Amino acid sequence: MSVITQPTDLLRQQDPQLADILEGERQRQATTLQMSAAENFTSPAVLAALGSALANKYAEGYPGARHHGGCEYADLAERVAVERAKALFGVEHANVQPHSGSSAVLAAYAALLRPGDTVLAMGLPYGGHLTHGSPANFSGRWFDFVGYGVDAETGLVDYEQVQRLARTHLPKAIVCGSISYPRHLEYSAFREIADEVGAHLIVDAAHPIGLVAGGAAPSPVPYADLVCATTHKVLRGPRGGMVLCGAEFAERVDRAVFPFTQGGAQMHTIAAKAVAFGEAAAPAFTRYAHRVVANARALAAALEQRGFAVTTGGTDTHLISADPARLGIDGPAARGRLAAAGIVLETCALPYGDQRGIRLGTAAVTTQGMGKPEMAEIAELFSAALRGEAAGTRTAVADLTSRFPPYGA
Ligand SMILES: *Cc1c(COP(=O)(O)O)cnc(C)c1O
Numbered sequence: 317m318s319v320i321t322q323p324t325d326l327l328r329q330q331d332p333q334l335a336d337i338l339e340g341e342r343q344r345q346a347t348t349l350q351m352s353a354a355e356n357f358t359s360p361a362v363l364a365a366l367g368s369a370l371a372n373k374y375a376e377g378y379p380g381a382r383h384h385g386g387c388e389y390a391d392l393a394e395r396v397a398v399e400r401a402k403a404l405f406g407v408e409h410a411n412v413q414p415h416s417g418s419s420a421v422l423a424a425y426a427a428l429l430r431p432g433d434t435v436l437a438m439g440l441p442y443g444g445h446l447t448h449g450s451p452a453n454f455s456g457r458w459f460d461f462v463g464y465g466v467d468a469e470t471g472l473v474d475y476e477q478v479q480r481l482a483r484t485h486l487p488k489a490i491v492c493g494s495i496s497y498p499r500h501l502e503y504s505a506f507r508e509i510a511d512e513v514g515a516h517l518i519v520d521a522a523h524p525i526g527l528v529a530g531g532a533a534p535s536p537v538p539y540a541d542l543v544c545a546t547t548h549k550v551l552r553g554p555r556g557g558m559v560l561c562g563a564e565f566a567e568r569v570d571r572a573v574f575p576f577t578q579g580g581a582q583m584h585t586i587a588a589k590a591v592a593f594g595e596a597a598a599p600a601f602t603r604y605a606h607r608v609v610a611n612a613r614a615l616a617a618a619l620e621q622r623g624f625a626v627t628t629g630g631t632d633t634h635l636i637s638a639d640p641a642r643l644g645i646d647g648p649a650a651r652g653r654l655a656a657a658g659i660v661l662e663t664c665a666l667p668y669g670d671q672r673g674i675r676l677g678t679a680a681v682t683t684q685g686m687g688k689p690e691m692a693e694i695a696e697l698f699s700a701a702l703r704g705e706a707a708g709t710r711t712a713v714a715d716l717t718s719r720f721p722p723y724g725a
Pocket residue numbers: 354416417418419421445447493494495520521522523546556557
């Protein structure tokens with residue numbers, strides 16, 4: 317199975333420079349621990365669809381209404397992707413064309429908002445995404461964002477604060493979603509607040525959507541006007557995005573994706589999304605999603621035992637946010653020491669705002685087949701790496717990953 321992820325002989329003959337780079341990346345992924353909360357290993361079938369003939373195809377528009385000729389197979393692939401997404405998430409409409417999670421959010425805003433509208437979203441210092449009002453992003457430039465936070469003690473969303481801010485600022489939309497919140501968000505509470513002030517509810521489920529697909533997290537679909545998501549995080553598909561909604565928003569969403577914010581759809585990626593949705597509908601994926609959460613819970617508890625302050629005291633999802641301050645190190649320095657030991661993750665916002673912690677997830681290691689014993693082993697590797705035992709830890713990481721090769725031996 318590893319063959320499919322290796323540069324082909326043809327690529328090596330034609331362009332050894334790139335073949336070396338791709339092989340280097342393959343080995344990096346296989347020999348270090350991928351603990352980024354946003355990453356995963358797609359299946360060989362998803363990779364095969366990405367490398368298929370549809371990579372050559374231009375298909376502006378939607379199935380049955382394209383601007384380009386020769387779209388019969390492109391149409392079939394997109395129809396299958398849409399039907400599978402609708403069945404998987406129990407939703408009336410799915411647009412599978414957004415090139416990324418950010419493109420899906422852009423389209424959601426374009427569908428429901430006008431420049432200058434007020435939007436209430438989680439503040440960036442607490443775990444909001446770039447597209448939730450960063451001044452460096454289109455969202456912060458074109459809309460008037462108001463940020464809600466999390467409780468400094470518990471790390472949990474304060475729904476009374478969300479309600480207060482909604483009553484004061486009367487937003488046109490409320491965005492519910494985060495890059496680092498480890499607990500389930502209460503979609504019904506957000507819906508009530510949105511209804512009270514006449515706002516749309518946009519759920520940015522980029523992180524938990526894979527758990528939703530596997531029945532390991534509550535679905536935002538019954539509550540949100542629009543659900544934006546990625547397809548490459550826990551969901552384990554190709555890099556990309558999608559928007560899910562009820563029939564009443566279907567036309568607005570489709571026009572917001574194409575022609576408002578995108579041109580031609582990436583048909584090879586859409587085919588790969590269809591493959592991933594097919595995989596996610598199988599019982600094996602339900603078991604996977606539950607194992608991801610069980611592993612995250614076990615790892616969070618083990619890290620807490622080793623002195624990390626785990627935000628909210630644990631997790632409901634694949635994602636863990638932790639503060640290593642008690643170990644005498646901050647998030648950015650911890651990330652550096654972990655990287656030197658072959659453990660790859662990122663820093664994140666902490667509930668008390670000013671310092672940064674570390675954010676990690678169990679989606680990739682669970683795909684590799686690791687379970688609770690390995691989570692205990694990983695927590696010990698974290699401790700050793702932060703104590704500065706980089707060389708010994710790097711060897712132990714290489715040993716662990718060699719026992720769980722991402723694409724088989
Ligand atoms: C990952 C993420 C996105 C963006 O996804 P990209 O594919 O990187 O553009 C948007 N919102 C949230 C909450 C995310 O976690």
